[in-house]
Amino acid sequence: MKPAPFDYFAPKTIxxxxxxxxxxxxxxxxxxxGQTLLPLLALRMSTPGIIVDINRxxxxxxxxxxxxxxxxxxxxxxxxxxxxxELAAVLPMLTKALxxxxxxxxxxxxxxxxxxxLGEPAAELPAAAxxxxxxxxAHSVNGSRRIPATEFYIGPYATVxxxxxxxxxxxxxxxxxxxxxxxxxxxxxxxxxxLVGLVGAVTLDQGRVSRAGLAWFGMGPTPxxxxxxxxxxxxxxxxxxxxxxxxxxxxxxTDPFEDHSASADYRRGVGRSIFARTLCEALNKGAMx
Amino acid sequence: MSDHExxxxxxxxxxxxxxxxxxxxxxxLREKVGQTGVHMACEHGVCGACTILVDGLAVRSCLxxxxxADGADVTTVEGAAAPDGSLSPVxxxxxxxxxxxxxxxxxxxxxxxxSLTQGATKSDEKTLLNAMSGHLCRCxxxxxxxxxxxxxxxxxxx
Numbered sequence: 001m002k003p004a005p006f007d008y009f010a011p012k013t014i015x016x017x018x019x020x021x022x023x024x025x026x027x028x029x030x031x032x033x034g035q036t037l038l039p040l041l042a043l044r045m046s047t048p049g050i051i052v053d054i055n056r057x058x059x060x061x062x063x064x065x066x067x068x069x070x071x072x073x074x075x076x077x078x079x080x081x082x083x084x085x086e087l088a089a090v091l092p093m094l095t096k097a098l099x100x101x102x103x104x105x106x107x108x109x110x111x112x113x114x115x116x117x118l119g120e121p122a123a124e125l126p127a128a129a130x131x132x133x134x135x136x137x138a139h140s141v142n143g144s145r146r147i148p149a150t151e152f153y154i155g156p157y158a159t160v161x162x163x164x165x166x167x168x169x170x171x172x173x174x175x176x177x178x179x180x181x182x183x184x185x186x187x188x189x190x191x192x193x194x195l196v197g198l199v200g201a202v203t204l205d206q207g208r209v210s211r212a213g214l215a216w217f218g219m220g221p222t223p224x225x226x227x228x229x230x231x232x233x234x235x236x237x238x239x240x241x242x243x244x245x246x247x248x249x250x251x252x253x254t255d256p257f258e259d260h261s262a263s264a265d266y267r268r269g270v271g272r273s274i275f276a277r278t279l280c281e282a283l284n285k286g287a288m289x
Numbered sequence: 290m291s292d293h294e295x296x297x298x299x300x301x302x303x304x305x306x307x308x309x310x311x312x313x314x315x316x317x318l319r320e321k322v323g324q325t326g327v328h329m330a331c332e333h334g335v336c337g338a339c340t341i342l343v344d345g346l347a348v349r350s351c352l353x354x355x356x357x358a359d360g361a362d363v364t365t366v367e368g369a370a371a372p373d374g375s376l377s378p379v380x381x382x383x384x385x386x387x388x389x390x391x392x393x394x395x396x397x398x399x400x401x402x403x404s405l406t407q408g409a410t411k412s413d414e415k416t417l418l419n420a421m422s423g424h425l426c427r428c429x430x431x432x433x434x435x436x437x438x439x440x441x442x443x444x445x446x447x
Contacts, residue, residue: 001332005290008310008356031354038313038352039333051310055357079346103423105401106334108346109353190422 003041010053014139017054017166022141024050026163031055032075032114035106060113060168063087068174074113074167078102078125081112091172093181093201097128100183103191117167119152119159119222122193124185126153127223129170131182131200131215137169146171153222175211179203180285182214184278186270188261194218195262196270198250198278200226202233209233209241219267220255228253238283247275295359299324300368308355315339315350317358318365326366326396337424340397341365347404347420366396369403379403379441386436390428398424398434406441414442 011017021028029048031037032055040046054060060075063084070090072081078101081087081094088095101124102110115125116136129136129149136147138161152159161167185197200214212230215223229250233241256267296305299322306321313332318324318341328338332351339350342364369377376384379402389395401420405412412420417438426434 002313002316003311005309005311007291008293008354009291010356034354034357035334035349035352038354041311042313042333042351053354053357103337104420105337105340105347105349105423106352108348190419 001042003038004044004047006048007050008053009050010056012056014057014059014166014168017052017057018139018141018164020050020052021164021166024052024163028052028163030117030166032117033077033106033110034114035102035110036114036118036120054166065090066171070172070174072112072170072172074111074117074170076112078107078110078112078115079104082107090174090177091132093132093175093179093183093199094128094172096181096183097124097199100124100185100187100190100194100197106191113167113170116149116170117159117161119155119157120193121156121221121223122195122197122218123223124194124197124199124217127197127215127217128199129172130223130225131213132175133173133213135171135173136167137171138165139168140164140166144168149223150225155221175201175213176203179211180282182278182282184274185217186274196256196267196274198271198274202238202279202283204238204283207237207239209236209238214250216250216254216271218256219271220257224254226250226253241279241283243276243280246279247272250275293356293359295356297358297360298362300364306355310354310356312355313351314341314343314353314355314358314363317355318350318363321355324365324367328393328396330393335425336394336397337401338394338397340400340424342400342404345404345407347401364400364403366399369399377403377407378444379406379437382437382441382444383434386433386440388430388433388437390426390430390433394424394426394428398426402438402441412442414439417442 028050031051031053060073062073064071082098134149180202182200185194187194197217203211212233214226251268251271256264258264291310315329318327330336330338334352341350
């Protein structure tokens with residue numbers, strides 16, 4: 001249970017980090033909070049030759065407002081984001097999701113950007129990024145780009161990031177105030193990875209759905225956006241939605257797997273139940289507000 | 290393979306050493322600083338036995354490299370009691386409520402509860418109980434720990 005030897009670098013600036021990733025040529029791994037990477041190293045499921053620790057780069061920490069969005073720097077600790085009152089005011093859905101990430105102790109080290117760029121299919125934050133329409137900003141020595149979260153994930157722990165790219169910010173667009181938080185997770189104990197989870201937001205305008213963003217986690221090889229379900233809800237009167245039909249549609253968009261904890265059918269069944277219950281409760285509350 | 294000169298404060302004492310990049314903070318504290326109250330068990334972040342405080346925050350010492358704690362202020366269970374040996378409120382509550390059996394998970398539990406109750410930090414019973422999701426007790430002695438938490442939270446509220 002000891003990591004294989006590696007060369008360790010702790011750059012002080014983004015440029016230094018990008019140079020090291022460029023020089024590392026695919027043999028370099030980025031260390032953010034380390035709460036998933038260190039287990040992978042200890043189990044020797046990952047044996048990089050170079051570790052680039054980005055914890056000593058001040059510009060990679062913190063939460064700030066930009067026009068119409070909230071910018072979260074990647075090394076922002078999950079507990080710091082969870083305790084951020086401004087974030088809770090503008091994006092309560094994200095705060096809710098953060099409260100379910102790992103355990104209190106791992107959230108003290110674990111980072112928002114680390115979880116989002118790792119792409120564990122059962123993790124809360126990648127799904128929240130997909131549901132809420134976040135964009136992931138990545139830099140390399142060759143330039144920068146912004147990738148919509150909906151196009152970011154390609155498989156378990158696999159993203160479109162190139163080996164020399166570093167995530168430098170995640171941009172979460174604003175949702176109208178009063179938008180309803182959708183969140184439900186079924187896990188064997190608090191802090192464990194979800195067996196099935198649903199996260200998102202719904203905006204109502206005079207009782208009708210004007211915007212919806214919903215994503216599943218633990219229901220496929222990546223976080224899965226329930227795009228057809230969102231479309232089916234748009235413009236509908238929230239009080240007259242066909243919950244059973246929508247739940248069926250939303251579950252049909254998933255691709256659940258079987259593991260030691262649950263079969264694919266079990267995941268679909270749980271998904272159907274929590275979709276109908278969570279959405280119905282959230283929207284009733286939203287309609288009354 | 291790189292090695293690094295590091296220096297940190299452990300339980301109030303400055304420790305300087307040369308370490309390989311891959312050495313975890315937990316192994317460093319046990320092997321180089323002699324703080325064997327840091328209990329390494331699963332070594333991949335599941336069990337919580339190795340929990341310590343880094344700059345006042347409860348973290349798993351198996352999920353951090355020693356080199357990352359260069360310059361940090363570290364507290365292990367050895368630093369929980371007062372210098373004269375009198376028990377901290379967390380230790381006292383755990384002692385009175387029989388919140389340990391074999392004692393293996395205890396240092397981690399003590400440090401998590403310490404981080405949530407020390408100084409001006411006040412935490413209610415629910416917060417303390419939720420934080421216990423990050424600890425496994427192989428003796429299944431959770432009821433004693435719950436009792437100690439109840440007592441601690443009552444003391445905090447008073």
